[in-house]
Amino acid sequence: xxxxxxxxxxxxxxxxxxxxxxxxxxxxxxxxxxxxxxxxxxxxxxxxxxxxxxxxxxxxxxxxxxxxxxxxxxxxxxxxxxxxxxxxxxxxxxxxxxxxxxxxxxxxxxxxxxxxxxxxxxxxxxxxxxxxxxxxxxxxxxxxxxxxxxxxxxxxxxxxxxxxxxxxxxxxxxxxxxxxxxxxxxxxxxxxxxxxxxxxxxxxxxxxxxxxxxxxxxxxxxxxxxxxxxxxxxxxxxxxxxxxxxxxxxxxxxxxxxxxxxxxxxxxxxxxxxxxxxxxxxxxxxxxxxxxxxxxxxxxxxxxxxxxxxxxxxxxxxxxxxxxxxxxxxxxxxxxxxxxxxxxxxxxxxxxxxxxxxxxxxxxxxxxxxxxxxxxxxxxxxxxxxxxxxxxxxxxxxx
Amino acid sequence: xxxxxxxxxxxxxxxxxxxxxxxxxxxxxxxxxxxxxxxxxxxxxxxxxxxxxxxxxxxxxxxxxxxxxxxxxxxxxxxxxxxxxxxxxxxxxxxxxxxxxxxxxxxxxxxxxxxxxxxxxxxxxxxxxxxxxxxxxxxxxxxxxxxxxxxxxxxxxxxxxxxxxxxxxxxxxxxxxxxxxxxxxxxxxxxxxxxxxxxxxxxxxxxxxxxxxxxxxxxxxxxxxxxxxxxxxxxxxxxxxxxxxxxxxxxxxxxxxxxxxxxxxxxxxxxxxxxxxxxxxxxxxxxxxxxxxxxxxxxxxxxxxxxxxxxxxxxxxxxxxxxxxxxxxxxxxxxxxxxxxxxxxxxxxxxxxxxxxxxxxxxxxxxxxxxxxxxxxxxxxxxxxxxxxxxxxxxxxxx
Numbered sequence: 001x002x003x004x005x006x007x008x009x010x011x012x013x014x015x016x017x018x019x020x021x022x023x024x025x026x027x028x029x030x031x032x033x034x035x036x037x038x039x040x041x042x043x044x045x046x047x048x049x050x051x052x053x054x055x056x057x058x059x060x061x062x063x064x065x066x067x068x069x070x071x072x073x074x075x076x077x078x079x080x081x082x083x084x085x086x087x088x089x090x091x092x093x094x095x096x097x098x099x100x101x102x103x104x105x106x107x108x109x110x111x112x113x114x115x116x117x118x119x120x121x122x123x124x125x126x127x128x129x130x131x132x133x134x135x136x137x138x139x140x141x142x143x144x145x146x147x148x149x150x151x152x153x154x155x156x157x158x159x160x161x162x163x164x165x166x167x168x169x170x171x172x173x174x175x176x177x178x179x180x181x182x183x184x185x186x187x188x189x190x191x192x193x194x195x196x197x198x199x200x201x202x203x204x205x206x207x208x209x210x211x212x213x214x215x216x217x218x219x220x221x222x223x224x225x226x227x228x229x230x231x232x233x234x235x236x237x238x239x240x241x242x243x244x245x246x247x248x249x250x251x252x253x254x255x256x257x258x259x260x261x262x263x264x265x266x267x268x269x270x271x272x273x274x275x276x277x278x279x280x281x282x283x284x285x286x287x288x289x290x291x292x293x294x295x296x297x298x299x300x301x302x303x304x305x306x307x308x309x310x311x312x313x314x315x316x317x318x319x320x321x322x323x324x325x326x327x328x329x330x331x332x333x334x335x336x337x338x339x340x341x342x343x344x345x346x347x348x349x350x351x352x353x354x355x356x357x358x359x360x361x362x363x364x365x366x367x368x369x370x371x372x373x374x375x376x377x378x379x380x381x382x383x384x385x386x387x388x389x390x391x392x393x394x395x396x397x398x399x
Numbered sequence: 400x401x402x403x404x405x406x407x408x409x410x411x412x413x414x415x416x417x418x419x420x421x422x423x424x425x426x427x428x429x430x431x432x433x434x435x436x437x438x439x440x441x442x443x444x445x446x447x448x449x450x451x452x453x454x455x456x457x458x459x460x461x462x463x464x465x466x467x468x469x470x471x472x473x474x475x476x477x478x479x480x481x482x483x484x485x486x487x488x489x490x491x492x493x494x495x496x497x498x499x500x501x502x503x504x505x506x507x508x509x510x511x512x513x514x515x516x517x518x519x520x521x522x523x524x525x526x527x528x529x530x531x532x533x534x535x536x537x538x539x540x541x542x543x544x545x546x547x548x549x550x551x552x553x554x555x556x557x558x559x560x561x562x563x564x565x566x567x568x569x570x571x572x573x574x575x576x577x578x579x580x581x582x583x584x585x586x587x588x589x590x591x592x593x594x595x596x597x598x599x600x601x602x603x604x605x606x607x608x609x610x611x612x613x614x615x616x617x618x619x620x621x622x623x624x625x626x627x628x629x630x631x632x633x634x635x636x637x638x639x640x641x642x643x644x645x646x647x648x649x650x651x652x653x654x655x656x657x658x659x660x661x662x663x664x665x666x667x668x669x670x671x672x673x674x675x676x677x678x679x680x681x682x683x684x685x686x687x688x689x690x691x692x693x694x695x696x697x698x699x700x701x702x703x704x705x706x707x708x709x710x711x712x713x714x715x716x717x718x719x720x721x722x723x724x725x726x727x728x729x730x731x732x733x734x735x736x737x738x739x740x741x742x743x744x745x746x747x748x749x750x751x752x753x754x755x756x757x758x759x760x761x762x763x764x765x766x767x768x769x770x771x772x773x774x775x776x777x778x779x780x781x782x783x784x785x786x787x788x789x790x791x792x793x794x795x796x797x798x
Contacts, residue, residue: 239771249774250774250781251771251772251773251774251781252771254781254782255768255769255771258768259769271769272766272769273771274771275771276771277771277772277773278773278774278775279773279774279775279778279779280775281775281777281778286778288773290771290773347746347749349773349778350746350749350750350773350778350779351749351752352773353750353752353753353770353772353773353783354752354753354756356770356771356772356773357753357756357757357760357762357770357772358756358760360760360766360770360771361756361757361759361760361762363756363760367759369654369657370654370658370670370671371752371755371756371759372638372650372651372672372673372674372675372676372689372755372759373650373676373752373755373756374650374676374677374678374687374689374748374749374751374752374755375648375649375650375677375678376677376678376679376680378680379678379680379685379748379749380678380749382649382650382653383653384752
């Protein structure tokens with residue numbers, strides 16, 4: 001789809017210099033933070049270690065893919081996916097080694113996207129997921145729609161399967177050991193999620209929180225004065241539970257970066273928090289979620305009631321109408337919106353924003369029924385599918 | 400697009416009877432409401448006038464197209480557009496009389512939709528609008544994008560033109576008289592908006608309000624006990640100004656119908672009001688609005704500040720990316736959102752719902768910047784265009 005990977009780079013060091021008067025040092029590694037003396041130890045290739053002083057330090061070390069401790073995980077043909085470079089390396093491997101049997105481990109966003117793209121390249125692809133359905137950030141009843149979407153793309157799904165090891169021959173992956181037997185493969189993609197790269201901060205005495213992400217206050221300051229943290233390395237407050245959580249998404253990172261930058265420049269703006277709103281595409285299916293799933297609500301000991309409805313993306317007489325399934329989750333006492341999930345055809349996914357804004361505003365499902373949302377036959381039913389779900393939940397709660 | 404017009408009828412009288420146990424009398428006309436004695440005078444064709452008693456009366460007489468008092472407005476080939484039947488009659492006229500020069504008067508939703516469809520049928524089409532741009536429910540700077548969209552479809556636009564009369568020959572329209580001369584035409588569509596059909600209510604003593612729509616309280620009761628009003632014949636409260644307004648849209652009618660039905664059955668639910676959220680499509684352009692425009696804010700004596708940004712519907716490396724223009728309007732003191740307008744390619748229009756929900760929740764533009772909206776490259780930039788507009792307005796206000 002994109003021929004030149006440079007087109008995927010948002011800003012170059014040169015642009016930072018020219019447009020923003022910011023010095024960017026690439027290929028420099030910070031190997032220690034000396035919080036007491038407010039300085040960092042910097043190592044550039046071929047240069048002696050040097051100490052750089054700071055007044056304020058922002059840690060934005062991001063996340064790294066979770067790599068399991070299986071034997072053989074370092075073999076040729078085994079890839080974790082995080083960066084642009086990972087994508088380039090996988091593509092080079094495919095071009096040079098022409099793998100025929102790919103296995104993707106993990107049915108989250110990365111695993112699903114990789115599986116779809118491998119199928120587009122004509123490679124036989126198996127996706128292995130430990131849970132009952134792919135997309136663990138959705139409830140299983142919604143995840144089942146995504147599982148079917150993957151099957152429709154020709155991806156073989158092995159659900160409720162777990163991996164125990166990798167078989168290697170001549171330094172290259174040749175099979176995967178699972179609880180259901182050996183699966184031959186010459187390309188193995190690990191889509192097991194990411195973890196915050198917080199070791200450097202931790203060594204400096206910065207307090208960590210959920211999943212070892214850096215604990216931050218609402219202004220994005222860490223536990224140590226003059227040290228801030230943003231993005232995939234930092235926690236973020238969940239707007240529904242009010243509790244710290246870990247959401248490694250670009251949207252959150254960008255917003256935290258903006259707020260920390262303003263606060264560093266003298267402002268005092270709290271970052272209100274996140275809903276974990278996310279969207280992806282699987283073939284022609286659009287998949288989106290926000291707030292808490294049933295499982296997340298249970299973990300947070302939030303009492304909930306849920307409903308799932310099926311409707312259409314536009315009026316039924318349009319030739320390109322498609323099905324849309326909306327799930328809404330609310331507090332059974334107050335009716336306050338707790339979360340939502342959407343799976344459907346073109347035009348479905350971004351409707352999650354309606355739910356996200358309503359949840360941010362602490363609206364109830366009754367409030368949602370009355371919302372003045374846009375209607376015209378090419379765009380929606382007179383009642384938007386999100387409102388049809390809200391109405392169904394109002395009915396269910398009044399029984 | 401739709402071969403069988405029956406497919407466009409939501410519910411038949413038979414369905415009402417069978418599914419809902421509701422007697423529907425079509426082709427019956429109520430010619431008088433006797434509020435004092437709680438009865439209506441009903442006239443069915445070929446039957447004597449009869450009085451029907453009521454305990455509660457709901458007036459849902461809807462709206463009618465505004466027809467000007469020009470001479471010749473009753474000529475063959477002149478059509479106002481409101482009902483399904485109007486569409487059928489226009490189509491029959493086109494099929495039998497093969498008009499070659501169509502003129503549409505009025506650049507609102509109906510006028511624009513008619514102009515586009517006439518072009519699709521290959522008929523030379525001119526649209527005449529009194530104001531500087533089409534789509535008076537948008538500000539002129541946004542309307543200009545829609546004007547261009549119409550020109551791209553081959554519609555000839557005559558802006559800032561007014562009509563003074565119709566020339567008729569042998570009972571059929573043959574030209575339109577305007578302030579800029581005579582425009583020959585053999586099909587004339589009037590898209591001058593609608594007015595509430597409130598004469599019957601008015602004669603019964605029911606109090607009228609904005610644009611002669613029936614004044615209702617928040618429970619949708621009229622000024623006379625046991626008489627309710629909903630839909631295009633009734634007023635609705637504007638959520639921004641708190642003042643009564645007139646919005647003749649299906650979304651409002653459906654919500655008012657639901658609330659009045661619940662209240663008639665013993666509930667006591669207020670209808671909170673509307674933003675006038677609306678959406679339409681012009682060729683490949685999606686056009687949407689919510690809340691107040693600059694002109695509406697000025698009329699309501701609401702002080703506002705506005706910004707207009709241009710962004711893209713998805714990340715720029717997708718081949719089907721298109722431009723999206725977002726305008727946001729806010730209170731300059733509090734930053735509270737007052738309105739929004741969107742014009743752009745596929746995937747633009749329904750983003751108006753994000754603005755509508757935020758405005759309903761009385762969010763500020765600062766709140767909007769922090770919203771956790773869904774991002775993935777096929778759907779949006781990391782900052783949703785609505786948030787890019789909110790950021791631009793925050794910057795503008797802090798200057």
